[in-house]
Amino acid sequence: MQKLLENWRKLFENKEEKSKKLFAFDFDNTLVRTDGQVLHKSSDLRLNPEQWERLKLLNPDISEDDFDFSEFKTVVNPKPIKKTLNLMIKTIKKLSGDDKIVILTAREVWRPIKSYLQEEFDVDIEIVAVNSPKYSHLDGKGPERKASWVKKQLSEGFSNVFFWDDMVENLHAVKSLEIEHPGVSIKAFLVKNGAERCFDRLEEIEKFQQMVKNKHSRMKKRLIKHGNQPNVPPYSKKPSFKRSKSAPP
Numbered sequence: 613m614q615k616l617l618e619n620w621r622k623l624f625e626n627k628e629e630k631s632k633k634l635f636a637f638d639f640d641n642t643l644v645r646t647d648g649q650v651l652h653k654s655s656d657l658r659l660n661p662e663q664w665e666r667l668k669l670l671n672p673d674i675s676e677d678d679f680d681f682s683e684f685k686t687v688v689n690p691k692p693i694k695k696t697l698n699l700m701i702k703t704i705k706k707l708s709g710d711d712k713i714v715i716l717t718a719r720e721v722w723r724p725i726k727s728y729l730q731e732e733f734d735v736d737i738e739i740v741a742v743n744s745p746k747y748s749h750l751d752g753k754g755p756e757r758k759a760s761w762v763k764k765q766l767s768e769g770f771s772n773v774f775f776w777d778d779m780v781e782n783l784h785a786v787k788s789l790e791i792e793h794p795g796v797s798i799k800a801f802l803v804k805n806g807a808e809r810c811f812d813r814l815e816e817i818e819k820f821q822q823m824v825k826n827k828h829s830r831m832k833k834r835l836i837k838h839g840n841q842p843n844v845p846p847y848s849k850k851p852s853f854k855r856s857k858s859a860p861p
């Protein structure tokens with residue numbers, strides 16, 4: 613009996629050893645706030661990253677060619693979010709052999725983030741810019757793209773994932789990977805106003821999403837209902853402020 617228990621213990625410890633950890637931090641509004649905005653080319657409309665992500669989610673057919681992203685090719689007037697940034701730096705220092713830490717960003721350009729963190733904080737970290745040509749093999753758009761990269765890491769043996777982001781849709785997409793990957797644990801942290809909140813279960817995120825959904829039409833009006841322009845052809849109808857069917861829950 614003693615021997616049997618001993619074997620079980622060894623097996624268990626072995627399993628623990630093999631469980632590789634992945635730490636992924638979003639950049640904009642998770643680690644650092646910047647003044648960078650997305651510019652609508654034909655109007656004066658300027659959107660911060662969160663507003664832009666939401667607009668895209670609510671209107672999946674929107675053409676990115678109509679917008680200018682040049683302010684995200686650099687780090688404009690950065691203001692660190694101390695709590696998460698310190699946590700990231702501490703995690704880098706404590707990282708053990710097989711574990712991995714990255715910045716997982718929807719930005720197309722990674723180099724300015726890398727230089728900023730190196731120059732300001734002496735931090736050297738891999739930047740995964742899921743919308744850059746290097747990651748063109750990833751599936752999906754928006755939140756699905758971040759999830760698609762994390763999914764690839766699961767297939768490479770990472771079974772403990774810790775993910776910080778300021779967009780609940782991104783947390784939902786990544787946390788959902790647990791459903792098709794039994795044995796994998798994903799902890800999702802929502803970063804808002806300099807504080808973090810951990811979602812242990814998918815239902816918790818879904819409840820939170822429902823709250824966001826309830827605020828949807830107000831948000832959409834704020835983003836796209838500007839002025840009281842007359843409806844001239846080809847825009848003969850007022851736009852709908854309902855949530856589009858293809859928008860995530």
Ligand SMILES: [Mg+2]
Nearest residue numbers: 638640641778
């Ligand atoms: Mg963000």
